[in-house]
Amino acid sequence: MRIGELAERAGTTTRTLRYYESRGLLPARRAENGYRTYDEGDLRLIQQIRTLQDFGFDLEETRPFVDCLRAGHPAGDSCPASLAVYRRKLGELDALIGQLQSVRTEVGAQLARAELEASAELPGGPEPRCELGPTAPQSPVGPNWEDER
């Protein structure tokens, strides 16, 4: 199997596979003409990588799983190094979820407060001001700031 077919079967691109190879994951045998050659095991490697990436693992974190598979183990998480990554990730996830929840709470509180103050001014308010609506482009074409592209 050559790189194009492997990419298609894995639902990815050849660029991605070459990138994996450049990072030391997914090594490739070469045919006589220099073409990369792959087998079914390589397909499983890629599937392992993509699964973990879908979980939010970055490439470097998938390395223990890949090494484990390439060492002949039945699953990428059959090795202690992979389990260690799982555990670390669980901790990171818990921390992140906690932070996001507290942010959610704070933002929700800010919204509630701002809505209250808005409704306190609108109905019998003295002046009806604040014309900056959500769908207002206000300045026609946009000012001059266009440096530092």
Added chain:
Amino acid sequence: MRIGELAERAGTTTRTLRYYESRGLLPARRAENGYRTYDEGDLRLIQQIRTLQDFGFDLEETRPFVDCLRAGHPAGDSCPASLAVYRRKLGELDALIGQLQSVRTEVGAQLARAELEASAELPGGPEPRCELGPTAPQSPVGPNWEDER
């Protein structure tokens, strides 16, 4: 107040303030010698921006709040456009938290399953294999893959 003092009082850097200016937030008056000049209102602008950034808002999302403050309103979220951003952010946060929680569940399940299988092989297992531990650098210096810098 010049840019250095403002940066220090805001707990940020001059580079950051110039960057904000280049993005159209935080406009600056100029003294005769070309130096940027700021007042207390600009400090509040920056504080508003940093607060939102701490919440995970990106710079572009802070624009309505900044515009609102510069329009003379008492708070950055006194305008409907800001409230709209709040609401959109709440939705994004809920979606993200939900995704992360389901990932957490899945990773937790994978870990539990892998631990089970490991303990089922170890105690009375036939061959004690799998030497790839968490603290093993295995290959001495690392292979040759170092292209695509």
Added chain:
DNA sequence: CCTTGCCTTGACGCCGACGTCAAGGATTAC
């Protein structure tokens, strides 16, 4: 006068995971 310390603009670097184009070799299809 000279140094020090602020300020100015301009421009490149960084990080991660690739996308995209370029130039050319190999193979296959007609």
Added chain:
DNA sequence: GTAATCCTTGACGTCGGCGTCAAGGCAAGG
């Protein structure tokens, strides 16, 4: 024979939010 399709390496672009020089102007103290 030649066109179409695959493959190769190399290298630059992307996105956000700045960090980090570099080269030079302006003001104040000793």
